[in-house]
Amino acid sequence: MALTAALRRYALARSLLDIPNARSSHALPTPRGGGLAIVISFLLALPLLVWAGLLAVHAFWALLGAGALVAAVGFLDDHRHIAARWRLLAHFAAAAWTLVCIGGAPPIMLAGWALAPSWLATALVAVYLVWLLNLYNFMDGIDGIASVEAICVCVGGALLYVLVGQSELAAVPLALAAAVAGFLYWNFPPARIFMGDAGSGFLGVVLGILSLLAAVQVPQLFWSWLILLGVFVVDATTTLLRRLLRGEKVYEAHRSHAYQHAARHYGRHLTVTLAVAAINLGWLLPLALLVSLGWLSGWLGLILAYAPLSFLALRFRAGSAE
Secondary structure, eight states: OHHHHHHHHHHHHTTOEEOOOTTOSOSSOEEOOTTHHHHHHHHHHHHHHHHTTSSOHHHHHHHHHHHHHHHHHHHHHHHSOOOHHHHHHHHHHHHHHHHHHHTSSOOEEETTEEEOOOHHHHHHHHHHHHHHHHHHHHHOOSTTHHHHHHHHHHHHHHHHHHHTTOGGGGHHHHHHHHHHHHHHHHHSSSOSSOOHHHHHHHHHHHHHHHHHHHHHHSTTHHHHHHHHTHHHHHHHHHHHHHHHHTTOOTTSOOOOSHHHHHHHHHTOHHHHHHHHHHHIIIIIHHHHHHHHTTSSOHHHHHHHHHHHHHHHHHHTTTTOOO
8 A cells, every 4th residue: 555655656756647548448647557566565475475384485486477577567568668469478478487387287177077287288378377467457447446356356265265274375365465455545446546557467467376376276276266257257358359350459459348338338437346346256256165165066157157247248248349
């Protein structure tokens, strides 16, 4: 919270403002780059978690290396534009670093069987990490939504660890949730500072790594984390596919995500941000808990979780032309 306040003063002094344009979802110039406070706070907490025996050394290096690289690229892109191909190259480098640190793709439970890691699984996991960090950037378009999503997912992930008897592992997602909560004080609608690419990309890749680390401990937890991330995954993926089918340049800024259409429909950001929290806690978290306890298979839980989200995405015209 204190770091975000300092970054806000710095951004105002240097005129680092997000100026509204035709593709914006806000109306007033607003300081940007506050997500760097999340990055610094969380990365500083990691050595303490290792020292306390709450984080394995290999997980520490995965989170530190990939998170710092993605945040650095995002920070540079916030201040001066970096070509999409170079950003993508850095993102795949971060994914590769993660996989080396954790020893490759973790086993994934499917219909009661653990799928053995292979070169194909490793490639798919790398794509998963890159897509997750980019979709998090895409979904950071209205006040508070990316922060609320991260807090809900992390608190839910910590609860999963407790229920499967791995409560000591809950400290890492809770540390990230705490770091994001400090930023959310300044980002809650109406936002006084924006996260920026450094923060959103960092959150995306770290949440992806945490889902893989959970799968290493308990394979079915990977499905539970996918369920917890459902709001962002479904909206961003639906929007991307529909824009691809229309032949649009998917890397260009736009306002065609379902949450952006919903914010314009209701005339305020707060309604949509609170709705995301309600969906996460009232629908996705109970399904994720059922999967983690083995009372519901992972693929079935994912279908049940994503079906109404897909309906909502289409209802609010995800990916449709403005």
